Amino acid sequence: MSSLQTDMQDYKDLLSKYLETKDEAILYQAEQFSKQSIQQNISPDEIVNVHYQALKDIYPDLHEQIEGSFKFLIETMISYGLAYQEHQVLREKQIELKSEIGVAANMQNTLLKTSVPKTNAIDIGVKSVPAKEMNGDYHHFIKDEQGNVGVAIADVIGKGIPAAFCMSMIKFAMESFSENQIYPQWILDSLNRVVNKNVEQGMFVTMFYGLYDVYTHQFYYASAGHEPCFILRNETKEFEEIDAKGLLLGVESAVKYEQLNTSVFEGDLIVLLTDGVTECRVDGRFIEQEEVLNIIKEHEHLNSQEIVDHVFKYFERLQDFQLRDDFTLVVMKRNTSLSV
């Protein structure tokens, strides 16, 4: 309070000098006074009050109406000061939350890290881009003791941070499965029980799980409510849908998933994707997917990572491109005997 009093004396001097001289240099000093007041957490109404007191000292016979108007202004500034303070607190909170979400997103990246298996039989490319900071999409690779490759691609319904937690749980469940039990049906049956038990109501997961047998070149797959995936046949250059019936993970506790398989020939290319999978705008609901498939076909001679990169470059070049949903694309190409 004592500092306010010294400041008040200063302010009075400044004010009377300015009223006398109209010297602009004094305005600069007034600015310094404002800055100091902010540092000392002096509220706007206190400053108006300082002005009012100074004015009364300089002009003791201030008009009654003017005195009244100052009281009015001081009251107004008290409410203003409170509202402003609240606003500041919210802003600080917001900044704090933003930085925490940043930390969470980083943690998610670390927790969900998966590495693309290297094998002579197939060449794998993958790209996953979140629409917001936290990714609700997930992909995971497993290589078993015989060298066969398991691939999971999933989308959590219910986005953001809860979705990310759910993904971490699924990843750890998958990693805890022993290394010779990675048939798709078994994986989905088990994961369904895990999700059903541990995830709160209103959050569900779609997942497509595939197992590539590198000896017989059979691709085994099962789907838990996931969008169909595709295989581009090298011989015909046509896409075939690979899809299996199956309920979303987490809806019912005892579900038996259907497991199918297809033979993969040299140069065939398997495409797994989520594309805002469960979106269904009337206009253009298939267009997005068709466009993706066309670009893949155009670049099928490249290696798998180059193919997925081309798809994303294509979308980035589109004007007004904005991801409506997280987007994940995995491409697995059976090597030809020449390229091995």
Place this chain on the structure above:
Amino acid sequence: MNLHIDDHQEGNYGMLKLSGEIDAYTAPQLKEKLLTLVEEKESVEVDLTKVSYMDSTGLGVFISALKLSKEKDHNFKLINLQENVYRLFNITGLNEVINIENTIKGGLS
């Protein structure tokens, strides 16, 4: 686009007629009305004739209603789904666990 919810009730039967879009913005009001109805009425139908768009949040609402109806041993049914809306239930396998009657435009069933 908004979601308009018409509410008809008769004794132990309740019906919601929806028109518009079901997405993250409109789903909460639907969830509140639907769950209250499923809780109170033995038989509940939701008419989706005029629902032109639904996203995954909508699925979440209907799954919650399904779970609640099972707990209460109440009937819960969706009727008159447009083809693109039905597609969602089909992909996710929910058409096997939710009672769905009549799909329109092309008549997937």
